[in-house]
Amino acid sequence: MIRSRLAVLAAAVTAAALLTACGTTEQAASAPAAGGSSAPAGPVTVTDARGKAVTLKAPATRVVGLEWGETEMLVGLGVMPVGVADTKGYATWVTAAKLDAAVKDVGTRSEPSVDAIVALQPDLVVMEAERDSALVGQLEKYVPVIVAKGSDAADNLARMRTDLTMIATAVGKADRAQQLLADFDAALAAGKAKIAAAGAAGRPFAFADGWKEGSTVSIRMFGQGSLVSQVGIGLGLRNAWTGKVDEVWGLGQTDVEGLTALKAPDVRFFYNASDGVDVFADGLAGNAIWTSLPFVQQKQLHRMPDGIWTFGGTLSAQQHIDAFVKAYTA
Template identity: 25%
Template sequence: MKRRVFVAACALATLAGRASASPSPRVIVLSWDLAEMLLSLGLAPVGLPAPAWYTSGIVEPPLPLGVVDIGLLFQPNYDLLYELRPNLIVATPAHASVRASFEHIAPTLTLGEYMTAREPYRAMRGEALALGARIGRPAQAAALLDRTDAVIAQARDTLHGAHAPLIVAEAIDERHLRIYGAGSMFDEILQLLGLVNAATRAGLVTNRANVVEMERVAQMSDASLLWIGRDGSAALQRNPVWRQMPFAQPHRQATLPMISSTGALVSVQRFARALALAVPSLAAGHDM
């Protein structure tokens, strides 16, 4: 009899626990970079503009199947927004003019100021904590920061003594490159890892990227190139001037995975890990 009472009590306690546990919030995100932040806290959005762009441009954490495509970043389908019954909409400062419309559907949280901050990495840490608190996952946010600190520390140890200057770039065409200077997330992480950003040294200051002519890059001839997402040398190799530049040689270039320059903490982790793999081989080639 006592055992039956005990079992029944345990069952009631379990049911009570389930009843009292609040369901996960239904969140719509109007930014691929902020969708990364949400996913890194263990919660998938119910709706996101053009999910395929997230998959190709952000990559990780992977976006689950079933996330509803709600239209364009700045012209979402409002009927879908209503139908998804969100508890929260996460927007960016660029959505300020339509925020009132979102508020009619669900409480709206504006994040993403880190993307234009002077120190984006430090700013995104605060935003991750703010999002974690808002969706009831403060412990997950704190753990995410701890994991990021550990990845950066490990990469810094691996890269100790690597002093060759670097250019983080994407090729636009056979005459132009997009390079990331001071104020970009890439530059801030390079600094944290004790690496030299040749673009910053050359005075290129931006909160995102500069599109520059090849001749401007020629002033950084002692640097090695890190291509983001794809090898940019194919288009540039058609230009004879480029082929004469020291860093146009294969041993002075490396291709990193696709990493968003405005991504959140998982992007930071991926960039740090990619540098730890690529830079030692570039440093060896730099001495050839």
């Protein structure tokens, strides 16, 4: 449950005002150099995933990101956030757009601290639609909020483009967003050509992550509609996992027995273990069903490089492109 301590929030705002009077307010974290024109000085209006029009007096420069995908987008646009939810986790799972050391941690992604956010005096907070709607109301008492969709299994690549463009407009980096999208499109086209040249067009893949509780290994499949799946399909590959998935993220749950559905001898199985816990190599090492799977026997098992976020923006998506291409053209 998101903490709702309005008295504490009011105190935080008062303290921030006193710091301003003393000339000791925290300075914004530096942003990396980025292409595109300088931000316009006038007001900007964006319509977010709620269908709400949010108007800012000027493009935001002090921004807090409460989800890692949108945080990656901000950094890629050249706007280093002043605060991010779970900076340590971000550093582990997202390497495509690294945070400056000065970026403040504002709590967990599931339960960010409103107090910490308000104390940073941001002029914008970016969050995702999946998060607790009560948090939006709390924050909007003090700072403008825009809500990104975050995922849409109906068309996640189009959704990624829409989210990036919306955020770029809010921070005055529309030109940079166009460049990021053009770079992604070029990488996808080049990767597709390389895979086709290697004779691998149409080859099947599966993508998963997993965790172990006691002796039970649970597996999360990135099925039809997930962002990673759409990247693979955009490269000319075929997602071999056809099990049931949710309508937002394109994710499905299974266990090692469920993986027997991946029968084709040319399936390549990709998985994440960025947290250092490799349940596939270690947790299933002695499992007879696992060792009988065609992709295990054919040594077509690929642990992804650590720190490629599966729910990221164009920069993480390009890292996935590189990993897919390497696997199918080696």
